[in-house]
Amino acid sequence: MWTDAVVAIADSCGKHKLKVDDKIFESKDAISLLSNGQSVIEYRLIGDPLRILSLNLADEPYIAKRLQKQFDVAKKKYMAGRNSRPIGGMSWAANQNDRKEFGKSRYNHRELQRDRA
Numbered sequence: 001m002w003t004d005a006v007v008a009i010a011d012s013c014g015k016h017k018l019k020v021d022d023k024i025f026e027s028k029d030a031i032s033l034l035s036n037g038q039s040v041i042e043y044r045l046i047g048d049p050l051r052i053l054s055l056n057l058a059d060e061p062y063i064a065k066r067l068q069k070q071f072d073v074a075k076k077k078y079m080a081g082r083n084s085r086p087i088g089g090m091s092w093a094a095n096q097n098d099r100k101e102f103g104k105s106r107y108n109h110r111e112l113q114r115d116r117a
Contacts, residue, residue, distance in 0.1 A: 004066050006074045009081070016074040020066050022046045023055075030078050033071045041067075 007017040010030035018025045023043040027033045034041060039058045045051065057064035085091075 018070040
């Protein structure tokens, strides 16, 4: 098992879950690891999920560096998924059908899928 890993990528309004050694950390939100000026982060141990502990990252620069590295990986994956959706947040199929409805395209999504197969 890896000592550092991204456990879960944030959904639209969630938090990333990051693992460093035997600790599971949660980011503030999908875009930032900590609040401005904050240096204390809460974590849970893998064997004891009910107990919440805190860690001052200013005192532990090695863990802070490893945690930041995992957060950068999670944020990159989150942003790749977020940027791959069309403007408006709908699916590509709904976007294509709306283009047909407004006269900007003569194809609908199902016809395009049949043509590609």
